[in-house]
Amino acid sequence: MTSIDESDSRPELDPRSGGRTGADQTDVPESLLPGTQEYLEDPRHYGIEEGAPWPDDVPRGQNDTHWRYEDDPRGARVAELRIAFCWLITLLSGIGLAAVYVAGGEAQVEGAFLFAGFAGLGVGFVLWARDLLPGHDVIASRGGLTHASDEADRRLAVQSLGRAVEPMARRPFLGKVLGGVLTVFGVSLVFPIASLGPAVDGQFARTPWRKGMRAVSEVGTPVKPSDILPNGVLTVFPDTGEPLDSQAMAQSAVLLINIGSAPFKVLPGRETWHIGSVGSTNCLVAFSKICTHAGCPVSQYDWWTHELVCPCHQSTFQVLLDCKPIFGPAPRNLPQLPLYVDPEGYIASQSGFTEPVGPGYWNRPIEINPFTHKAVKYS
Amino acid sequence: MSSTTERAAAQRRSSRVKSGLDYIDDRFGSSPFMRSAMDKIFPDHWSFMVGEIAMYCFVVLIITGIYLALFYVPSSATIIYHGSYKPLDGQSMSAAYASVLNISFHVRAGLVMRQVHHWAAVVFVAALCFHMCRVFFTGAFRKPREVNWTIGLTLLMTVLLEGFSGYSLPDDLLSGTGLRVVYSIIESIPLIGTKLVFLLWGGPFPGTSLIPRLFVLHEFLFPALLVGLLSAHLAILWRQKHTDFPGPGKTETNIRGSRFFPQYMLKGGALMFLTTAVLCALGGFVQINPIWLYGPYQPYAVSAGSQPDWYVGWLDGSLRLWPHWEFRSFGYEIANPFFPGILFPGILFGVMYAWPLIDAWIYKDHVAHNLLDRPRDKPFRTAVGVAALAFFSVCTMASASDLLANDWHISYERIIEILQIGVFVAPIGFGLIAYRVCIQLQRTGNMIIKKPIGGIIVRGGDGAYHTLGDHHGDHGANGDRLGGDLTGGGHLVRTGGGRGGAGEGAPGGAGEAASGGAAGDEVQSQRGSGAPKEAPPGVAGGETEA
Ligand code: HEM
Numbered sequence A: 001m002t003s004i005d006e007s008d009s010r011p012e013l014d015p016r017s018g019g020r021t022g023a024d025q026t027d028v029p030e031s032l033l034p035g036t037q038e039y040l041e042d043p044r045h046y047g048i049e050e051g052a053p054w055p056d057d058v059p060r061g062q063n064d065t066h067w068r069y070e071d072d073p074r075g076a077r078v079a080e081l082r083i084a085f086c087w088l089i090t091l092l093s094g095i096g097l098a099a100v101y102v103a104g105g106e107a108q109v110e111g112a113f114l115f116a117g118f119a120g121l122g123v124g125f126v127l128w129a130r131d132l133l134p135g136h137d138v139i140a141s142r143g144g145l146t147h148a149s150d151e152a153d154r155r156l157a158v159q160s161l162g163r164a165v166e167p168m169a170r171r172p173f174l175g176k177v178l179g180g181v182l183t184v185f186g187v188s189l190v191f192p193i194a195s196l197g198p199a200v201d202g203q204f205a206r207t208p209w210r211k212g213m214r215a216v217s218e219v220g221t222p223v224k225p226s227d228i229l230p231n232g233v234l235t236v237f238p239d240t241g242e243p244l245d246s247q248a249m250a251q252s253a254v255l256l257i258n259i260g261s262a263p264f265k266v267l268p269g270r271e272t273w274h275i276g277s278v279g280s281t282n283c284l285v286a287f288s289k290i291c292t293h294a295g296c297p298v299s300q301y302d303w304w305t306h307e308l309v310c311p312c313h314q315s316t317f318q319v320l321l322d323c324k325p326i327f328g329p330a331p332r333n334l335p336q337l338p339l340y341v342d343p344e345g346y347i348a349s350q351s352g353f354t355e356p357v358g359p360g361y362w363n364r365p366i367e368i369n370p371f372t373h374k375a376v377k378y379s
Numbered sequence B: 001m002s003s004t005t006e007r008a009a010a011q012r013r014s015s016r017v018k019s020g021l022d023y024i025d026d027r028f029g030s031s032p033f034m035r036s037a038m039d040k041i042f043p044d045h046w047s048f049m050v051g052e053i054a055m056y057c058f059v060v061l062i063i064t065g066i067y068l069a070l071f072y073v074p075s076s077a078t079i080i081y082h083g084s085y086k087p088l089d090g091q092s093m094s095a096a097y098a099s100v101l102n103i104s105f106h107v108r109a110g111l112v113m114r115q116v117h118h119w120a121a122v123v124f125v126a127a128l129c130f131h132m133c134r135v136f137f138t139g140a141f142r143k144p145r146e147v148n149w150t151i152g153l154t155l156l157m158t159v160l161l162e163g164f165s166g167y168s169l170p171d172d173l174l175s176g177t178g179l180r181v182v183y184s185i186i187e188s189i190p191l192i193g194t195k196l197v198f199l200l201w202g203g204p205f206p207g208t209s210l211i212p213r214l215f216v217l218h219e220f221l222f223p224a225l226l227v228g229l230l231s232a233h234l235a236i237l238w239r240q241k242h243t244d245f246p247g248p249g250k251t252e253t254n255i256r257g258s259r260f261f262p263q264y265m266l267k268g269g270a271l272m273f274l275t276t277a278v279l280c281a282l283g284g285f286v287q288i289n290p291i292w293l294y295g296p297y298q299p300y301a302v303s304a305g306s307q308p309d310w311y312v313g314w315l316d317g318s319l320r321l322w323p324h325w326e327f328r329s330f331g332y333e334i335a336n337p338f339f340p341g342i343l344f345p346g347i348l349f350g351v352m353y354a355w356p357l358i359d360a361w362i363y364k365d366h367v368a369h370n371l372l373d374r375p376r377d378k379p380f381r382t383a384v385g386v387a388a389l390a391f392f393s394v395c396t397m398a399s400a401s402d403l404l405a406n407d408w409h410i411s412y413e414r415i416i417e418i419l420q421i422g423v424f425v426a427p428i429g430f431g432l433i434a435y436r437v438c439i440q441l442q443r444t445g446n447m448i449i450k451k452p453i454g455g456i457i458v459r460g461g462d463g464a465y466h467t468l469g470d471h472h473g474d475h476g477a478n479g480d481r482l483g484g485d486l487t488g489g490g491h492l493v494r495t496g497g498g499r500g501g502a503g504e505g506a507p508g509g510a511g512e513a514a515s516g517g518a519a520g521d522e523v524q525s526q527r528g529s530g531a532p533k534e535a536p537p538g539v540a541g542g543e544t545e546a
């Protein structure tokens, strides 16, 4: 509205309302009150555009100002009290909650008061809406099946777009340059992601186990063969001379198993990897504890069947068959660690592992040199 | 609106409201928007509330989450615990784990907040799954609502990530084991797996970078994404309006229900309070994730019977069901966890994303819909949905194979073998059953339909009379293209006789309405509102019995 036009057709300005236009404050027209004829007849309350024909599927003049106890003042009063009662519960719960908090807190009581408080509020609102408020069950127009615009509007949009895009499209050279520049620049912006982690350099195939390292328990005590009774197991780590961090521990955990006199199948070339002789009462073997399926520590040993079970997905490894997977999703044997008894009588490793421990990955070697810890064979 | 005093009071209130709104409108010109917003109609079907329950769970999560974040310490630094929980006194653990112990045993109202937070997460995902099922089985994803289906799926994925990242924050033995498996799954991705997993974890597992990073994801990135996606979801919903089930007085171009204000707003608020109430009761009374019993995470220890939160069970189960295969050639290998951990969920979500296209192609249906299908009227789609649910259920069962083995006294090997067969048989079997049931329901439905139709007769602007509510049979040319699918989704009139309209169907229907059937109530109440005391011209309410 322009302000220079002072003609009579302009609505009066009310000086008290700071120049606001519109009707006198104290005299609101009838038509603003719900339930009146004008209200019911106004198509806009039923989603119908002003001036549009009244659609067949929207009943004309449906009166949605009714509410449940409209004609029953006593019922309405009771409904009101019911709602107030619900909210009273909320009030009391609030007080209770504060008291419990001050008294030191107790999860169950807090939960109970929170429950009662919120439930009182919620039920009160439901009753209020149901019993005392209008607006149920109205039918309105959606203004068509979808909000799709008509053809003229779409053409206008295409025109507007064309006005901007055409002059740009006329310069394909700039487009190409920009494309190239943004690609290079964009890629360089991504580079800092590399700071998130170190380069992969064979770490997946290496463990801290080295030639001559003693096997120590999780608290660092070296282990003698006699510490593990027949059918006993012990989780050990390499004694690198300093405390292992969690990453080294996760990668190097090894299970020492005393298989007793069970018939262990010794693979060719591994004749000296165990301690004690197969079939005698004490025979110690060592296998990586990291499941070849998804890396969980294989921790359940059934000495009766000599099976190791991974608790994550129940891969089962037969220790006597060189920890071959006999059930479950694990695809490979648990790698064996060659052992010997060092001059002081403690268990130690002859070398590192000869194959990678743990789950598979894209370029996993199938054999590594146990002394240089380099991959020697990929297929 | 009876006495003059009441009228005067209404006048006065109205004028006060007016001057308030004038103030706003002078500045924003907001009146048309406000009017149409408050007059907006929301359908009243109960199944539409489940999505809202999910939303309110999210609200509860944010509020309780902020409280927890004030006390949580996102650090893997090793400390020796000397806190209020004596059984773990003197143990070495991460600062993160200790801080969650602190929240549980020392911070006042900390335990209840934590448990409400966790329960809200569990209920949240359950509500989302239900919400998704209702959208799927009723065809609510069809044109024009495909985009919201896509956004919804992205929300679901983000929520799963948000849930899993939160579950891992306490750094307890259980969640640490879950992380170990996830590490291996990512490591198994061909070509980029090892590099990617080093970037995420900052090196070999477990390292000390992950917990602070998870905290950033869980506190900031995922919630921000969720809020953004949720806003888009709701804005689109607002613009396109809800779908609705076919029923008396409902057509493709109208919408029937309660006004946004006051009905929907108060009831929606009430639902939020009631959801919160239930979550508080759960959080107060039902213990969840007692991390002090699991102990701090140790990379070489693990406990049997460890179960993740229910909503990641299907993935864990698929890892158990996939056989011991991995593939190797030319020195490269596709490792075992890749198939059940990446490929399988990738394909599943791919199919779900594409479903609106697939559905439109199957039913040769490219027109827009506002009225929903009843599941029985689209037997094939329903069968596919049921099969998918059966499939997820079997996978989820597999994730509890060790517990089932204990309970049922069968070896866990047998359980897995049974489920490996079941994962194929159950979807096919349940899908076929669902298909048959749909067809059967269609038939029986045809015979016993005596529901009232045409609750109201309206005189149009042209002076002719129209019966509302007998347009149900023809909302779009879908159906009848595949198998036994019947034309349209209407459930009121399908036999030749019934099609005749109000004259035939109504008398029996009116009788039922009086005896108080659900549909009858609807018609009665509509009749009530259709026949106001001062009936304006042009309306003839409740004429069907005449
Ligand atoms: C979409 C929503 C969310 C889901 C599904 C979710 C899920 C979870 C879950 C399952 C936990 C583990 C809780 C436990 O074990 O006790 C958790 C922990 C946590 N959440 Fe959330 N959360 C969500 C949103 C948020 C938000 C928005 C915040 C903060 C602003 C937050 C802050 C936290 C904190 C600090 C913890 C760790 C404390 C603890 O374990 O008790 N969460 N979340």
Ligand code: FES
Binding pocket: A291, A292, A293, A294, A295, A296, A310, A311, A312, A313, A314, A315, A328, A329, A330
């Ligand atoms: S991690 Fe051992 S079976 Fe999956």
